[in-house]
Structures are given as structure tokens and as C-alpha cells.
Amino acid sequence: MKEIIAIIRYTFKENIRNKTFYVLLLFTIILLFISTLLSVLGGGESIRILYDFGLVIIEFFALLIIVFSGVNLLLEEMDSKALYLILTRPIPKEYYLLGRYFGLLYSVILSMIFMSIIHIILLLYTGWEPNFSYFVSIFFSGLKITIIGALAVFFSLFSTSRVSALVFTLFIWLLGHFNQEIKFLIDKISSTILQIVMRLLYYIIPNLQFFNFRELSDSGIVFSKIILNVLIYGISYSCICIIFSILLFKYKEF
Amino acid sequence: MQNFRLKNLDMIILLTVSIMLVNSLVILNKNFNYPFKLKKIVMSKYAILDLSSIIFGIRKFGADIAWIQLLQYYGTEEDELTGHSINKGHTHHHCGLEYGSGKYYDFLKLSKRIINLDPYFYNAYLYSSACLAWNLNRADEGLKILDEAINNKPDYWQFYLYKQAIIYKKLDKYREMVYTLEKVVKNTNCPTIIKVILANTYKKMGEFERSLSLWLEIYKSGDIEYNEYAKREINYLRNVKKKL
Amino acid sequence: MIVLKTNNLTKIYRKRHLGKLYANLAVNNINLEVKENEIYGLIGLNGSGKTTTIKLILGLLFPTSGEIFVFGQKMPNRNMLSKIGYLPETPYFQRYLTGKEILNFYCQLTKIEFADIRIKEVTEIVQLGENINKRINEYSKGMLQRLAIAQSLLHNPSLLIFDEPVSGLDPVGIREIRNFIKLMKSQGKTIFFSSHLISEVEKICDRVGILHKGELKRVIDHKEWELKSLEEIFLETIEK
Numbered sequence: 001m002k003e004i005i006a007i008i009r010y011t012f013k014e015n016i017r018n019k020t021f022y023v024l025l026l027f028t029i030i031l032l033f034i035s036t037l038l039s040v041l042g043g044g045e046s047i048r049i050l051y052d053f054g055l056v057i058i059e060f061f062a063l064l065i066i067v068f069s070g071v072n073l074l075l076e077e078m079d080s081k082a083l084y085l086i087l088t089r090p091i092p093k094e095y096y097l098l099g100r101y102f103g104l105l106y107s108v109i110l111s112m113i114f115m116s117i118i119h120i121i122l123l124l125y126t127g128w129e130p131n132f133s134y135f136v137s138i139f140f141s142g143l144k145i146t147i148i149g150a151l152a153v154f155f156s157l158f159s160t161s162r163v164s165a166l167v168f169t170l171f172i173w174l175l176g177h178f179n180q181e182i183k184f185l186i187d188k189i190s191s192t193i194l195q196i197v198m199r200l201l202y203y204i205i206p207n208l209q210f211f212n213f214r215e216l217s218d219s220g221i222v223f224s225k226i227i228l229n230v231l232i233y234g235i236s237y238s239c240i241c242i243i244f245s246i247l248l249f250k251y252k253e254f
Numbered sequence: 255m256q257n258f259r260l261k262n263l264d265m266i267i268l269l270t271v272s273i274m275l276v277n278s279l280v281i282l283n284k285n286f287n288y289p290f291k292l293k294k295i296v297m298s299k300y301a302i303l304d305l306s307s308i309i310f311g312i313r314k315f316g317a318d319i320a321w322i323q324l325l326q327y328y329g330t331e332e333d334e335l336t337g338h339s340i341n342k343g344h345t346h347h348h349c350g351l352e353y354g355s356g357k358y359y360d361f362l363k364l365s366k367r368i369i370n371l372d373p374y375f376y377n378a379y380l381y382s383s384a385c386l387a388w389n390l391n392r393a394d395e396g397l398k399i400l401d402e403a404i405n406n407k408p409d410y411w412q413f414y415l416y417k418q419a420i421i422y423k424k425l426d427k428y429r430e431m432v433y434t435l436e437k438v439v440k441n442t443n444c445p446t447i448i449k450v451i452l453a454n455t456y457k458k459m460g461e462f463e464r465s466l467s468l469w470l471e472i473y474k475s476g477d478i479e480y481n482e483y484a485k486r487e488i489n490y491l492r493n494v495k496k497k498l
Numbered sequence: 499m500i501v502l503k504t505n506n507l508t509k510i511y512r513k514r515h516l517g518k519l520y521a522n523l524a525v526n527n528i529n530l531e532v533k534e535n536e537i538y539g540l541i542g543l544n545g546s547g548k549t550t551t552i553k554l555i556l557g558l559l560f561p562t563s564g565e566i567f568v569f570g571q572k573m574p575n576r577n578m579l580s581k582i583g584y585l586p587e588t589p590y591f592q593r594y595l596t597g598k599e600i601l602n603f604y605c606q607l608t609k610i611e612f613a614d615i616r617i618k619e620v621t622e623i624v625q626l627g628e629n630i631n632k633r634i635n636e637y638s639k640g641m642l643q644r645l646a647i648a649q650s651l652l653h654n655p656s657l658l659i660f661d662e663p664v665s666g667l668d669p670v671g672i673r674e675i676r677n678f679i680k681l682m683k684s685q686g687k688t689i690f691f692s693s694h695l696i697s698e699v700e701k702i703c704d705r706v707g708i709l710h711k712g713e714l715k716r717v718i719d720h721k722e723w724e725l726k727s728l729e730e731i732f733l734e735t736i737e738k
């Protein structure tokens with residue numbers, strides 16, 4: 001357990017000292033400030049626009065970092081052979097993978113929290129009345145990022161190249177949001193084979209709409225009824241991706 | 255032997271997590287009612303933008319952009335939009351109806367864009383229907399918007415109130431319309447445009463005191479869009495009051 | 499006592515490309531033994547299988563057939579890794595961390611108590627001095643090598659496995675590595691290293707194994723190359 005924590009700290013330090021990470025973080029903060037200008041164009045809905053835009057920017061920043069870093073998390077260390085010095089130590093391989101994954105997640109979630117604080121300050125300045133929905137939205141965005149991070153790590157070990165891992169992960173992100181529409185279209189398809197394929201896709205691809213509280217908060221969905229299952233779904237999906245990643249990693253040669 | 259036991263443990267963990275996943279998915283499929291429906295793209299010009307909002311899971315943000323575009327459109331001089339003077343008296347057909355003014359032809363489509371992306375953007379319904387009914391004198395289109403609003407959110411009482419006000423307007427029952435709008439403006443979330451409409455209606459009916467009081471309220475609210483307009487109206491009404 | 503032993507160790511790299519299977523016999527039936535407290539050099543041309551052999555011993559690769567024993571225990575055995583200190587051919591560390599942070603990290607991985615004291619000790623052995631507090635992106639090749647050696651010593655291993663330890667170093671650096679290896683031997687450690695620099699191997703090894711095209715052609719004791727140069731013996735062996 002202590003080894004996992006050591007690797008988490010190591011990964012976290014690596015991320016926060018990485019210039020690319022900082023540049024992206026800075027860019028996102030600048031975008032948050034620019035969004036206040038955009039919100040002025042919204043007339044009487046300036047607070048809503050600032051609120052929505054901010055949440056979207058925070059989620060997209062986290063997505064970019066988690067996808068690019070998640071795909072490179074292990075591949076970079078494998079290419080540079082930095083991995084040799086860790087795997088030739090008496091720690092189980094899965095500890096290394098878990099430590100790297102949670103370390104990356106920790107960096108991204110902390111950045112999301114930091115950006116949320118800036119966002120909240122901007123919102124309060126414009127007269128926003130704080131509500132619990134904001135924090136729930138950020139929490140579920142974080143859970144979405146957890147799933148995508150796990151997928152990025154899995155694809156980095158499963159596919160033969162960085163580019164394909166990146167493309168697969170981003171594609172799943174898109175399909176995950178389109179999942180409900182796929183469900184709707186299944187009934188409209190006449191071909192049985194295509195229906196089966198689509199249905200399979202529907203169940204395998206993570207349904208990211210479950211975590212899109214930011215979009216669904218005004219729709220009247222009673223989240224308290226489903227929140228526990230959403231949490232279980234998110235955590236178990238991530239776990240399965242990580243378990244498969246561990247299995248791939250255990251039998252990988254370096 | 256030790257390795258064999260560990261592999262068994264891996265399988266047990268995988269099985270447990272899979273069961274949890276499947277179980278939660280089954281429950282969510284039963285209880286999660288996705289509130290958005292796939293609708294036709296209203297304006298092909300913005301098809302890619304709207305589709306992107308859906309695919310990226312940022313419908314609300316897409317609706318916000320559409321909202322800004324509507325305000326930009328409505329805030330632009332008609333000449334710039336159409337490329338010809340409105341004084342020429344064009345007649346245009348929209349949804350089978352004939353309008354003499356021909357102003358802001360795409361207002362309804364732009365409004366529909368917003369509500370297709372985010373059917374729970376309540377203020378968009380209220381603003382669009384009010385603009386269509388009172389400013390653009392297209393009450394039927396305003397009612398269309400509200401009918402869709404009621405269909406999406408039947409328990410939002412303000413939609414019924416607005417609908418009532420528009421019907422009264424259509425039937426030239428101004429007293430009843432004013433009475434309905436007075437109920438609406440009491441609500442803290444009432445869009446400023448409604449207050450503006452009511453204030454103008456008071457002015458039209460000769461009730462300058464009430465009109466002035468409402469304009470002062472609008473000015474104090476600090477809504478940048480109506481600041482200058484409110485200042486002008488306040489000055490005018492104060493002058494009228496002095497003369498009286 | 500035999501510290502490291504391989505029995506018929508074989509490794510075939512298999513790769514599938516466009517439906518066709520390609521097989522490359524990297525290491526073939528290697529039987530080697532490394533005795534306690536000896537310096538054993540594994541020499542061979544580039545591509546002869548030296549690094550593959552080392553990776554097989556450390557568990558970075560899985561043998562196609564054969565067995566590996568470290569301190570009498572069959573590998574892979576995670577506990578045995580705590581008795582091995584490894585130096586790769588081109589050591590790489592995270593650029594944005596300092597040398598001290600890197601060593602601290604490895605201490606945590608190997609559960610070393612009083613890490614600060616141990617880091618200070620190994621830093622003195624490899625003569626890194628104040629450079630330990632600098633970030634890795636400021637390190638020279640020589641400093642990186644010292645740091646790499648330092649990390650291999652942290653957990654006080656009994657067996658040191660070095661892959662081309664003098665690769666890319668200047669003559670001063672090479673001499674320092676040589677002296678360091680002799681120092682480790684004097685401390686009772688066993689050193690197993692690979693190299694293609696026969697002149698260096700000649701100066702310090704007790705025994706040498708000649709690897710050619712994946713096969714261990716010959717094992718020579720240092721007494722043999724006192725009579726005839728190691729280079730001659732090497733060339734003779736590979737030309738057979």
C-alpha cells in the first residue's frame with residue numbers, strides 16, 4: 001500500500017512540474033476570465049452563461065489532460081525505460097499501474113478543484129447564488145474523468161500505438177454522450193444484425209449521460225433516486241478497465 | 255500454489271465488479287429517463303454546431319450560444335440582416351401565415367434552436383414568446399413556443415400565465431392581459447422584457463404613475479440591456495407627470 | 499555458493515505482422531553460473547543477446563524455456579528482487595524531479611527505513627555531492643550514471659547486475675566505474691555485468707562469458723587471459 005502512495009506522489013510531482021500541464025491550466029484559467037466577457041452578451045442570462053461555460057471548460061481541460069497523459073502514462077516510461085528501475089524492485093506490477101493511474105487522477109482532480117474555486121469567485125462576483133447543484137456537477141464530471149482515464153490507460157496497453165489509443169479514447173467519450181441517442185435509434189433500425197451490434201455497443205460503451213448532471217439538473221430528474229447506482233456504475237466501470245489493464249500489463253514484456 | 259491462489263482472487267474481484275456493473279446498469283436503464291429527445295435540426299446553417307453540442311454532451315452550453323446568437327440577431331438592425339429597407343413593405347410567408355411587417359423572419363427558428371437543445375431553458379421560452387407576441391406582433395408564433403414549453407414542462411405555472419396574457423392580447427382584452435402580466439412580474443425570476451412590456455402597456459393605457467414605478471424598478475435591477483431605455487422612459491414619464 | 503544460475507535459458511521473440519509470424523531466436527540454451535563475490539563479465543557483439551539475458555534474469559522478459567535461479571530461488575520471485583541492484587544501459591529518470599527525490603522514491607519502493615541517511619551514504623559512495631539536489635534535466639551523462647548506480651545500491655543488494663555500465667562514459671568516468679566495481683567486490687557483493695568493451699572487462703573480471711548469436715560459447719577464467727589476451731580469445735571463439 002505504501003508503495004502505491006509513493007508512486008502516486010511521484011506521478012503527482014511529475015505532472016505538476018510538467019510545463020505542458022501548467023500551460024494548459026493557465027490557458028483554461030484565462031478562458032474562464034474570457035467567459036465573463038461572453039456572458040455579457042447573454043443579456044439577462046449572463047450568470048447562466050458564465051456558469052455553463054465555466055463548467056464546460058473545466059471538464060474539457062480535465063478531459064484533455066486525462067486523455068493525453070493517460071495514454072502516455074505508461075507508454076512514455078516504457079519507451080524511456082524508466083520503468084525498468086521500478087519493475088526490478090520488489091513491488092507487484094499492479095501496484096505500479098494503480099499508483100500511476102491514481103497519481104494522474106489526483107493531479108487532474110486537484111486542478112479541477114482549483115479551477116472550480118476560480119470559477120466560483122467569478123460567479124459570486126456576478127451575483128450568483130451558490131447552490132449544491134454546482135458541486136454535484138463538478139463531482140460527476142470528476143467521475144466521468146475517472147472512467148475516461150481508466151479507458152485511456154487500458155487503450156494505451158491494448159493498442160499498438162499512442163495515436164490509436166488517443167483516438168479510441170476520444171471516440172468513446174463522444175459515443176458515451178451519444179449513447180442515449182443510440183438507444184433511441186436501435187428501435188428504428190430494421191436489420192436484426194445491426195440492431196444486435198448497436199445494442200452490444202450501447203451496453204459496452206460507458207453511458208456518460210448518467211454523469212452529465214450539469215446538463216440534467218434542470219430537467220426534473222430525481223437524482224437522489226439514482227445517485228447510488230450512478231456512483232456504483234462509474235466506479236465499477238473504471239475498476240473493470242483498470243483490472244483489464246493490470247492483466248495486460250502483468251503479461252507485457254519490456 | 256501461491257500464484258494460483260492469487261489468480262483465483264483476480265477472478266473473484268473481476269466477477270464481483272462485473273456483477274456490480276451489470277446490476278447498476280440494469281437499475282439505471284429502468285430508472286433513468288433521458289429527458290432529451292432527438293429533434294430535427296431547425297436551421298441547417300447551425301447544424302454542425304448543434305450536432306456538436308449534442309455529441310459532446312454540452313447541450314446547455316450549445317443552447318447558451320444559440321441564445322447569444324438570438325440576441326445578436328434581434329439586436330441587429332433589420333437592414334443589416336436582410337440587406338433591404340424595411341420600409342418597402344415586404345410580405346413574407348412563415349408557417350402559412352402572412353405578415354405585413356416581415357421583421358426578423360428567423361426569430362422563431364432561432365428560438366426553436368435554443369429550446370431543442372435545452373428544453374429546460376425556461377427563460378428562453380418566456381423571452382421568445384413575449385418578443386414574438388408583443389414586439390413582433392406574431393402572437394401565434396409566441397403561443398407555439400409556449401405550447402412546446404408546456405409540453406416539455408407541464409408543471410411550470412408561468413407558461414400558462416404567459417399563454418393567457420398572449421391570448422388576451424390577441425383578443426384585444428388589454429385589462430385582462432395587464433392583470434395577468436401583473437401576476438407574472440411579481441415573480442422574482444421574471445425576465446425584464448415582461449416588465450418592459452407591462453410598463454409600455456401601462457403607458458399606452460395612460461397609467462403613467464404605474465409605468466414610471468415599473469421603469470424605476472427596471473433601472474434599479476441593473477440590466478445593462480434596458481438601462482438606457484429605462485433612463486429615457488423615466489425622463490419622459492417624469493416630464494409627463496410634471497405637465498399633468 | 500552459486501548466486502545466479504540459468505538452466506537452458508532460451509528466448510524467442512515472436513511477432514505477428516500482416517498475418518505472418520516472425521520468430522527471432524535471441525538467446526539459446528544458456529547455462530551460466532555466477533559464484534558469490536565474483537565479478538562476472540558477459541561479453542559479446544552488439545545484438546548477441548546480452549541485454550536479453552539480463553532482462554530475463556530480472557523478469558522484464560519471460561523465457562520461452564529454461565529456468566533461472568537467484569540465490570537458489572527460482573525466478574520470477576519478487577522477494578529476490580530486493581537482493582538485486584540493477585543498472586540499465588541508458589538510465590532514465592523523470593526530468594522535473596531532483597536526484598534526492600528520485601532516490602527517496604526508490605527508498606519508498608523498497609521500504610528502506612531512515613531513507614535520508616541511506617541516501618546520504620550512497621551519494622557519498624558515488625560522489626554526487628550537492629548535485630543530488632539539482633533537477634535531472636540539469637545532469638550530465640556522468641552524473642546520470644552516478645545517480646543510476648546510487649539507486650542500485652540503496653537497498654544494499656548482494657547481487658549487482660549492470661548492463662553496459664561504461665557505455666558512453668569518458669576515460670575518467672570509465673576508471674571511476676572500474677574502481678567502484680572493485681569496491682563493491684571488496685564489500686562482499688557479487689557483480690554481473692555485460693559489456694562489449696573487452697579492454698575494460700579484462701581489467702576487473704574474475705570470469706568472463708562469451709555470448710555470440712544468443713549462445714554462451716565459452717566461459718573463461720582470468721588466469722586464461724593472463725597468458726593470451728582476452729581480445730584474441732574472444733575473436734577466436736566467435737570465428738569458430
